[in-house]
Amino acid sequence: MSIDDVDRRLILLLMQDGRQSFRRLARSLGVSTPTAKARYDRLVRLGLIKRVSAIIDTSMLNSVNTLLYIRQTMYRMQ
DSSP, rough: OOOHHHHHHHHHHHHTTTOHHHHHHHHHTTTTTHHHHHHHHHHHTTTTOOOOOOOOOOOGGTTOOOOOOOOOOOOOOO
């Protein structure tokens, strides 16, 4: 897989704010809007970008978050 500086900068911009429009990304990259979209589509197709998702500030939800790991071993009774 070969990526260039524009691809790297595109990835960094999306990591900073994944909701940016392709027009804004294109302006930041110094390329046309269709080029920015095509680059994004290519990176997704290659599997380099798997998804763009929201990072939630859980402290604003007024709830308690817990991660629980349970491991159960089965025993045979004789």
